[in-house]
Amino acid sequence: MLELNPGLILWTIVTFVIVLMILRWTAWKPLLAAMAAREEKIRASLDQAEHARQQAEALLEQHRKQVAAAEDQAQRIIMEGRAMAERLKTEILEKAESARQHMILLAKEEIRREKDAALLQLRSEVADLAIGAAGKILDKNLDTPAQRSLADAAIREITKG
Amino acid sequence: MFVPVTETTEAVADSLHQAAHGGGDFAQLIHHVQDSHELELPFLTIDLPHLPPFTVAGITFDMSITKHVVFLWVAAVVLCVIAVTAARQNARRDAPHGLGNLVDAMIMFLRDEVVLPNMGKNGLQYMPYLLTTFSLILLMNLFGLVPFGASATGNVNVTAGLAIIAFVMIQASSIKAQGVKHYLAHLTGGVHWGLWIIMIPIEILGLFTKPFALCIRLFANMIGGHLVLVSLIGLIFIFKNYFIAVAPAGFVVAINFLELFVAVLQAYIFTMLTSLFMGLGMPAETHSAESHGH
Numbered sequence: 001m002l003e004l005n006p007g008l009i010l011w012t013i014v015t016f017v018i019v020l021m022i023l024r025w026t027a028w029k030p031l032l033a034a035m036a037a038r039e040e041k042i043r044a045s046l047d048q049a050e051h052a053r054q055q056a057e058a059l060l061e062q063h064r065k066q067v068a069a070a071e072d073q074a075q076r077i078i079m080e081g082r083a084m085a086e087r088l089k090t091e092i093l094e095k096a097e098s099a100r101q102h103m104i105l106l107a108k109e110e111i112r113r114e115k116d117a118a119l120l121q122l123r124s125e126v127a128d129l130a131i132g133a134a135g136k137i138l139d140k141n142l143d144t145p146a147q148r149s150l151a152d153a154a155i156r157e158i159t160k161g
Numbered sequence: 162m163f164v165p166v167t168e169t170t171e172a173v174a175d176s177l178h179q180a181a182h183g184g185g186d187f188a189q190l191i192h193h194v195q196d197s198h199e200l201e202l203p204f205l206t207i208d209l210p211h212l213p214p215f216t217v218a219g220i221t222f223d224m225s226i227t228k229h230v231v232f233l234w235v236a237a238v239v240l241c242v243i244a245v246t247a248a249r250q251n252a253r254r255d256a257p258h259g260l261g262n263l264v265d266a267m268i269m270f271l272r273d274e275v276v277l278p279n280m281g282k283n284g285l286q287y288m289p290y291l292l293t294t295f296s297l298i299l300l301m302n303l304f305g306l307v308p309f310g311a312s313a314t315g316n317v318n319v320t321a322g323l324a325i326i327a328f329v330m331i332q333a334s335s336i337k338a339q340g341v342k343h344y345l346a347h348l349t350g351g352v353h354w355g356l357w358i359i360m361i362p363i364e365i366l367g368l369f370t371k372p373f374a375l376c377i378r379l380f381a382n383m384i385g386g387h388l389v390l391v392s393l394i395g396l397i398f399i400f401k402n403y404f405i406a407v408a409p410a411g412f413v414v415a416i417n418f419l420e421l422f423v424a425v426l427q428a429y430i431f432t433m434l435t436s437l438f439m440g441l442g443m444p445a446e447t448h449s450a451e452s453h454g455h
Contacts, residue, residue: 004321
């Protein structure tokens with residue numbers, strides 16, 4: 001166990017150096033390189049994910065703002081529309097009211113004018129009739145006091161209206 | 162549990178008599194922990210080749226393929242297969258899965274918990290060395306827990322070899338990080354030149370004690386666990402009694418789990434301390450500039 005054996009020492013050193021030389025190029029370097037590459041990849045992926053997250057967050061914020069603005073605008077448009085409708089309604093109502101009043105006035109005027117005209121015409125026609133009738137009566141027996149008073153009354157009646 | 166006292170005493174006396182005469186079952190047990198020239202597999206024993214030793218600079222190298230060399234190679238081959246498979250898997254898919262994930266977790270742990278805190282970003286270039294150290298030691302430790310296996314790290318020569326490599330890496334990384342001039346200046350401990358005669362030997366000694374501690378720590382921890390197991394199982398053979406065997410068997414299972422933990426822990430400690438010693442040789446400002454920069 002403890003006796004010194006230079007041959008075995010030499011064998012150990014030779015074996016170790018050979019193993020080191022073999023593994024250095026065929027195993028350790030590729031393994032270390034693969035490990036470094038993987039770590040680099042993971043780091044890059046994490047960075048990328050973080051970047052993407054930030055981007056998404058910014059985008060979301062932007063959208064949120066846009067939606068809020070749009071909502072605001074919609075609200076304003078609705079309000080404006082409502083106000084305008086209200087204004088229009090009152091305006092139209094007012095206009096209609098005044099038009100009605102005007103038309104009523106015109107109609108009344110028209111009616112009055114028509115009535116006056118009709119009365120005038122009627123009067124003249126009644127007068128003509130009365131004169132005609134009177135002429136006919138006069139031709140026969142105008143002297144009859146009863147007839148006379150009848151004609152008078154009729155004329156009066158007509159002229160009164 | 163009733164055991165006749167006289168019988169037990171006789172059994173123990175017999176066992177001790179056998180052991181005193183160099184033999185018996187216990188000697189065979191300790192044999193499994195030691196290095197040997199034969200490989201024991203179920204139902205067969207393979208004799209490993211003896212190679213003629215040669216001498217270089219007064220040191221005799223016996224390059225025979227012993228049991229521990231075989232398990233060193235087994236660990237090395239298994240490590241290569243696992244690591245290369247994991248590398249292929251991880252290159253193919255984005256998210257590691259199964260074996261690739263296991264190796265990936267180990268690499269990430271070593272990088273984030275060992276290399277970066279001890280050496281800063283400058284230490285990442287030594288990742289392949291530290292990864293090989295950790296995984297090879299871990300596999301060698303674990304093969305000691307496999308039936309018919311042996312842990313090569315339970316041999317002081319194997320850990321010495323690992324420590325020599327660690328020593329070289331510590332000095333090399335230090336010289337590379339601060340240059341030869343500063344490296345040598347560091348050996349004076351930054352004291353007045355009159356004290357150099359004391360300081361320089363201490364500093365140079367310090368260079369060697371660190372890897373020496375690494376070597377002994379790993380070896381002792383691995384062999385220690387095995388010796389506890391041998392001793393517990395040895396109790397059965399000493400008492401030669403089935404009733405008494407129950408208790409050591411239970412303990413052995415518990416110690417095996419402890420060994421599993423120690424196998425991982427010692428591989429971690431060896432790697433962590435190597436990384437720490439390498440980090441100590443790197444100028445502090447490189448650390449802070451690198452870690453606080455950007």
